[in-house]
Amino acid sequence: MxxxxxxxxxxxxxxxxxxxxxxxxxxxxxxxxxxxxxxSITFFFFIGxxxxxxxxxxxxxxxxxxxxxxxxxxxxxxxxxxxxxxxLIPSIPATLGNFLIPEMIGAKxxxxxxxxxxxxxxxxxxxxxxxxxxxxGGVDTGWTFYTPFSTSYSNTKVMAAAVGIFIAGFSSxxxxxxxxVTIHRMRAPGLSWFRLPLFVWAHYATSMIQILGxxxxxxxxxxxxxxxxxxxxxxxPALGGDPVLFQHLFWFYSHPAVYIMILPSMGVISEIISTFxxxxxxxxxxxxxxxxAIAVFGFLVWGHHLFVSSQSVYAGMVFSILSxxxxxxxxxxxxxxxxxxxxxxxxxxxPMLYAIGFIGLFTIxxxxxxxxxxxxxxxxxxxxxxxxxxxxxxxxxGAIMGYLAGLHFWWPKMTGRMYPVLWSKIAGVIIFLGFNLxxxxxxxxxxxxxxxxxxxxxxxxxxxxxxxxxxxxVLGLGYLIPFIYFMWSLKYGKPAGPNPWGATGLxxxxxxxxxxxxxxxxxxxxxxxxxxxxxxxxxxx
Amino acid sequence: xxxHATVLRHHFENGEQQKEASSLGMWVxxxxxxxxxxxxxxxxxxxxxxxxxxxxAASSKLNVTLGMCNTLVLIGSSLTMALAVRCxxxxxxxxxxxxxxxxxxxxxxxxxxxxxxxxHDKWIHHEVPGANFHPEDxxxxxxxxxxxxxxxxxxxxxxxxxxxxxxxxxxxxxxxIRANQGAYTPExxxxxxxxxxxxxxxxxxxxxxxxxxxxxxPNFGRQ
Numbered sequence: 151m152x153x154x155x156x157x158x159x160x161x162x163x164x165x166x167x168x169x170x171x172x173x174x175x176x177x178x179x180x181x182x183x184x185x186x187x188x189x190s191i192t193f194f195f196f197i198g199x200x201x202x203x204x205x206x207x208x209x210x211x212x213x214x215x216x217x218x219x220x221x222x223x224x225x226x227x228x229x230x231x232x233x234x235x236x237x238l239i240p241s242i243p244a245t246l247g248n249f250l251i252p253e254m255i256g257a258k259x260x261x262x263x264x265x266x267x268x269x270x271x272x273x274x275x276x277x278x279x280x281x282x283x284x285x286x287g288g289v290d291t292g293w294t295f296y297t298p299f300s301t302s303y304s305n306t307k308v309m310a311a312a313v314g315i316f317i318a319g320f321s322s323x324x325x326x327x328x329x330x331v332t333i334h335r336m337r338a339p340g341l342s343w344f345r346l347p348l349f350v351w352a353h354y355a356t357s358m359i360q361i362l363g364x365x366x367x368x369x370x371x372x373x374x375x376x377x378x379x380x381x382x383x384x385x386x387p388a389l390g391g392d393p394v395l396f397q398h399l400f401w402f403y404s405h406p407a408v409y410i411m412i413l414p415s416m417g418v419i420s421e422i423i424s425t426f427x428x429x430x431x432x433x434x435x436x437x438x439x440x441x442x443a444i445a446v447f448g449f450l451v452w453g454h455h456l457f458v459s460s461q462s463v464y465a466g467m468v469f470s471i472l473s474x475x476x477x478x479x480x481x482x483x484x485x486x487x488x489x490x491x492x493x494x495x496x497x498x499x500x501p502m503l504y505a506i507g508f509i510g511l512f513t514i515x516x517x518x519x520x521x522x523x524x525x526x527x528x529x530x531x532x533x534x535x536x537x538x539x540x541x542x543x544x545x546x547x548g549a550i551m552g553y554l555a556g557l558h559f560w561w562p563k564m565t566g567r568m569y570p571v572l573w574s575k576i577a578g579v580i581i582f583l584g585f586n587l588x589x590x591x592x593x594x595x596x597x598x599x600x601x602x603x604x605x606x607x608x609x610x611x612x613x614x615x616x617x618x619x620x621x622x623x624v625l626g627l628g629y630l631i632p633f634i635y636f637m638w639s640l641k642y643g644k645p646a647g648p649n650p651w652g653a654t655g656l657x658x659x660x661x662x663x664x665x666x667x668x669x670x671x672x673x674x675x676x677x678x679x680x681x682x683x684x685x686x687x688x689x690x691x
Numbered sequence: 692x693x694x695h696a697t698v699l700r701h702h703f704e705n706g707e708q709q710k711e712a713s714s715l716g717m718w719v720x721x722x723x724x725x726x727x728x729x730x731x732x733x734x735x736x737x738x739x740x741x742x743x744x745x746x747x748a749a750s751s752k753l754n755v756t757l758g759m760c761n762t763l764v765l766i767g768s769s770l771t772m773a774l775a776v777r778c779x780x781x782x783x784x785x786x787x788x789x790x791x792x793x794x795x796x797x798x799x800x801x802x803x804x805x806x807x808x809x810x811h812d813k814w815i816h817h818e819v820p821g822a823n824f825h826p827e828d829x830x831x832x833x834x835x836x837x838x839x840x841x842x843x844x845x846x847x848x849x850x851x852x853x854x855x856x857x858x859x860x861x862x863x864x865x866x867x868i869r870a871n872q873g874a875y876t877p878e879x880x881x882x883x884x885x886x887x888x889x890x891x892x893x894x895x896x897x898x899x900x901x902x903x904x905x906x907x908x909p910n911f912g913r914q
Contacts, residue, residue, distance in 0.1 A: 257702065258701065258702035259702035260702075261712040261716065262712075262716060263700075263702065323723050327716060327719045327720060327723070328716075330715075330719050331712050331715045331716045331719060332712075334715055335708060335711050335712040335715060336702075336708075336712070361719055361722060361723045361726075362722065362723070362726050363726075364723070365723045365724070365726040365727035365729075365730070366726050366727070366729065366730040368727060368730075369727050369728070369729075369730035369731050369851075370730055372731075372847070372851075373730075373731070373734060373847065376821075376843065376847055380820070380821035380822065380843075381820075381821040382820045382821045382839070382840070382842075382843030382846075382847070383820075383836060383839060383840055383843065384734065384840065384843060384844075389836060389839070389840075390834070390836030390837050390839060390840045391738075391840060392737070392738075392741070395734060395737055395738075398733075399730055399733065399734065402730075667701075672704065
């Protein structure tokens with residue numbers, strides 16, 4: 151099945167192509183930039199995790215005995231800002247997408263390698279602002295920066311945090327731009343759109359949201375800065391503005407941003423399910439187009455964040471219906487993944503465990519989203535822990551599970567080393583259990599009426615909060631284990647070989663870790679990415 | 692000219708692919724820019740709809756003549772930019788390319804100069820919200836907080852546009868230096884084309900800004 155020609159001696163990989171710091175910081179190799187991103191987002195993931203730990207620690211008791219209320223406000227704000235803008239948004243696209251898209255389409259690099267490096271520097275520059283905010287007292291507006299609190303009343307570091315997010319947004323735009331051009335123009339001969347891996351389709355849809363949505367939040371931040379810095383009344387009613395306009399502009403980006411986080415995960419899951427069932431994904435074209443449909447409809451649902459913000463009832467009805475419509479392409483994916491597994495030769499490898507976990511958790515997260523899209527129901531559930539549980543099921547249970555699934559799937563490709571299989575399966579189970587213990591009780595809490603963003607609560611809610619905090623401890627431990635064995639595997643892991651999973655994608659036809667130029671000769675593709683039962687697959691060289 | 696071969700970056704198969712990638716990349720970038728300005732246009736339209744009279748009153752304080760001059764200047768600069776691209780593509784010699792680029796640069800400079808004059812007038816008349824806003828001899832029935840909102844958006848939108856013009860002027864300077872060194876050939880003059888696209892885009896933004904901001908009702912209160 152593998153017809154890739156391999157040089158007789160071990161080819162020098164991208165990792166051995168220069169060792170100094172300069173060879174990394176001035177690289178234009180998409181694989182090295184992916185590693186730079188991987189290190190940076192891991193840093194921010196643990197920073198955001200520390201805030202989460204402090205929040206759950208405070209909420210273990212009904213009284214505000216660990217953090218004062220204003221410190222607590224800063225904790226959940228910083229948790230949100232760091233996790234969303236500096237971990238989740240760049241997570242899969244900037245690491246796995248960056249590393250894999252050129253390999254999956256048979257290209258030597260992304261279309262604009264230097265812009266790719268620039269995007270990382272922009273990201274780091276934005277990150278420096280956020281670290282500055284952390285070290286000088288934080289910000290307390292919530293990650294949503296609602297006006298007029300953020301523009302006229304908060305006396306924390308709103309401007310610095312906003313500037314950091316503004317800057318990081320351009321890194322996201324440049325990544326999306328690079329992917330769109332690469333996918334259009336850099337595909338190997340014979341690699342037509344419907345032979346592309348679904349991972350690439352998912353990233354194409356994600357990139358569309360990045361380039362169309364991110365500039366809107368950038369200009370919104372600019373308007374906030376104008377109001378806060380120059381006292382030009384745009385959003386503050388006292389100055390003649392309208393705070394609801396801010397919510398419209400903010401959610402026009404920030405709802406689609408949820409799909410920036412989840413779509414790449416869906417791409418990862420499609421690859422993994424196909425590989426470990428040894429089957430072509432059931433309904434390939436439906437999965438491919440459902441990614442695009444999610445990106446398109448995702449732009450038309452922002453109003454469901456404004457059901458209780460003085461939006462007209464009729465607008466609310468339209469947004470409610472459109473929010474239900476987004477559930478259709480999401481459900482298409484879930485049904486097609488399960489249909490792919492049906493009667494397939496399912497192998498419960500580590501990536502597959504994470505992928506199956508993803509399907510379950512994403513389904514719960516998605517279905518509870520429908521509760522919130524329902525106008526009457528949402529009035530009861532708005533700003534309760536039900537909302538918190540819902541979006542953590544999507545962003546942590548969905549996006550991070552998908553990210554970890556992808557990391558476990560392609561780690562052998564990226565590093566050339568295998569991690570300990572038993573430990574990785576144990577970690578997967580711990581994360582799954584810890585996650586559910588953390589966030590499932592929050593659905594109940596929210597339904598019972600516990601509001602989000604308070605550090606004290608009535609004593610009758612304590613039992614669920616203790617369950618949640620206990621779960622967070624398990625979950626935190628679960629995230630540490632992969633970190634440790636991934637580090638361990640870099641030195642002690644056994645060599646993985648080019649294709650440890652017997653997968654068919656182009657990226658598996660080249661050595662692990664890949665050489666700097668990926669392909670010695672541009673491959674000619676004659677079949678689609680999932681030919682698990684064909685004799686001849688891909689001619690490389 | 693050997694420059695065609697030397698500018699092909701290693702990860703492209705051929706010059707055609709490289710050129711198509713640059714061109715698509717620029718269009719995608721302009722799409723992003725469109726959304727960037729779009730957010731502010733949206734805010735402007737929402738408030739103009741909400742406070743039509745105050746916006747008309749505040750708008751009538753702008754100098755339509757200068758605005759019209761600037762519109763013509765920018766359209767002229769689009770013409771010279773298009774001619775520069777055309778000359779580079781047709782191989783009409785570097786002198787013509789440099790000439791048209793310099794003309795574009797000069798017209799861009801004139802635009803920014805007139806814009807600065809307009810900003811200065813606003814400052815003198817105390818019509819800069821936030822820093823200096825206590826306008827005199829305005830009709831009594833105009834809501835000053837809404838007029839201030841208009842001028843806030845006016846400075847925001849034209850300021851964002853002017854900052855794009857400044858970036859464009861920088862890009863033109865770069866092109867002029869490179870063109871003078873003979874860097875651009877009929878086979879490879881992608882930077883000239885890309886800056887051309889950018890310049891036209893910035894012009895088009897102004898074509899929308901001018902009527903939206905200046906021409907609500909220039910004779911408001913003077914009938």
